[in-house]
Amino acid sequence: MASAHDFSFTTPQGAPYPLSSQAGRPVLVVNTASRCGFTPQYAGLQRLWREYAPRGLMVVGVPCNDFGGQEPGSAEDIAQFCQMNYGVDFPLMSKEHAIGEGAHPFFRWVAAEKGFLARPRWNFYKYLIGKDGALLDFFISATKPESGRVSRAIEKALSAPDP
Template identity: 75%
Template sequence: MASAHEFSFSTLRGEPYPLAALKGRVVLVANTASKCGFTPQYEGLQALWAEYGLRGLTVIGVPCNDFGGQEPGAAEEIGQFCQANYGVDFPMMAKEHAIGEAAHPFFRWVVAQKGFLAKPRWNFYKYLIGPDGQLLDFFISATKPEAPKVKRAIARALLPG
C-alpha cells in the first residue's frame, strides 16, 4: 500500500469509513483506550480537533484492547465514555487490533513506512498523515497531543503547497 488513503475503518456504528474520503485533509490517527493512564489524552485530541478541524485536520480514534486489556467495552460503551468524559466529537472507529497477526492493515502499514519504532507499543500512539495520504510522523504514547512538536507538525502539514 502506497498511501493511507487505501485503508478503511468502520465507525463505532459499524459504518464504513474509508480514508480515501479524507484526501486533501491532514489526519491524526490515534489508537485509544478508555482505561489507560494515557486516557486523558482524549482531551488533547479533542482540543486539536477543535483548533485545527476547520483548517483541514481530521482526528480519528481507533479503540484498541491489545495493551493491558484497557479497552474492554463494546462500541456503544466506548462512544458513551468518550462523549461523557471528554466531549469527544471527532470520528471514533470500531475497536481494532494494532499489533500481532490480527493487526489492522493501517497499523502494519505505518510500521512498513517508518520502521520498527513506529509500531504501537501501548495505547495513544499517534500517526500524522499528510493531505496526499503519506505518513509524515508518529508520536509515542508519552507525547501528549498538545505537545509543541505535535502542533508544529500539524501546522506544517496544513500549510498550502
C-alpha cells in the first residue's frame, strides 16, 4: 500500500473510518493509552486539534493496550476518561494493536515507510500524514504535541499544495 489513505480504522460504534475520508487535509495519528506516563499528552493533542482543525488538521487517537497493558478499558471507558480529564473531542478509534503479528496494517506500513525507528515502541507515537496520504514525519513518545518540531511539521503540511 502506497498511502495512508489505503487504511481504515474502526470507530467505537463499529463503523469504518477510512483515512481516505481525510484526503486533502493533514492527519496526525497517535497510538494512545489512558494509564501511561505520557497520558497527559492528551491535553497537548487537544490543543493542537483546537488550534489547527480550523485550518484543516485532523487528529485521530488510536487506543492501544500493547505497551504495559496501559489501555485496558472499553471504548466507552476510554472516551469518558479522555473527555473528563482532558476535554478530548477529536476522534478516538477502537483499540488496535500497534505491534506484533496482530498489528494494525497502518502501523506495519509506517515502519515500512520510515524504517525500524518509526515502529511504535511505546504509547503516544505520533504520525503526521500529508494531504496526499504520504507519511511526512513521525514523533516518538517523548516528543510533546506542543513541541516546536511538531508545530513546524504541521504548519508545513497545512501549507503544502492540495493534491
